[in-house]
Amino acid sequence: MSRVSFNCTMQEGQIDEPTRATLAAGLQQITQDVLGESPDDVPVTFSDIPSGFGFRGGEPSTTSLVRGSIVGGVTQDVREDLMRRICDMWMEISGCTVDDLVVSARDV
Numbered sequence: 001m002s003r004v005s006f007n008c009t010m011q012e013g014q015i016d017e018p019t020r021a022t023l024a025a026g027l028q029q030i031t032q033d034v035l036g037e038s039p040d041d042v043p044v045t046f047s048d049i050p051s052g053f054g055f056r057g058g059e060p061s062t063t064s065l066v067r068g069s070i071v072g073g074v075t076q077d078v079r080e081d082l083m084r085r086i087c088d089m090w091m092e093i094s095g096c097t098v099d100d101l102v103v104s105a106r107d108v
Contacts, residue, residue, distance in 0.1 A: 003108065004031050005043045009065040012048040015094055020046050026089040027066075034082045035070065065102045066090060072107035079105055 006027050008020075015023070024046075028039035054061040066086055070079075083103045090101055 003041070003071040004035060004037045005045075005069050007045050007047060007067045009047045009049060009067070010063070011054050011061055012051045014062065014064070015046075019094060022093050023090060026093060027068075027086065030082065030085045030089060031070075034078060034085065035074065037071075062096065062100045063102060064090065064094065064096060064100060066104070068103070068105040069108045070105050074107075 006024075008023065008027075024044035025039075027044050028042045031037045031042045032039050049061075052060075054063075056063060068082070068086070070082070074082075083105055086103050087098065087101060090096065090103070091098065
């Protein structure tokens with residue numbers, strides 16, 4: 001079982017396959033930089049919410065959810081650094097705003 005993994009959920013058609021590959025590589029690189037995990041050992045999966053099934057404020061949602069499972073016992077500072085880097089990378093690559101992104105990192 002991997003010590004670190006990510007599941008990313010967004011609306012169907014919101015992020016294309018080449019961009020997903022770039023985002024996955026970014027998640028793996030950040031995990032290596034912050035937690036020391038080998039990028040090859042960090043699985044990243046993507047899940048789509050079918051069109052018409054996700055809304056925010058009465059409008060179709062544009063929110064991406066990046067849910068990380070990380071090795072337990074990291075300090076709060078390390079956890080915050082990891083999530084901040086993920087947020088910055090995701091916004092830069094996807095073009096979304098901070099209001100369209102939720103990042104979490106729970107202990108496994």
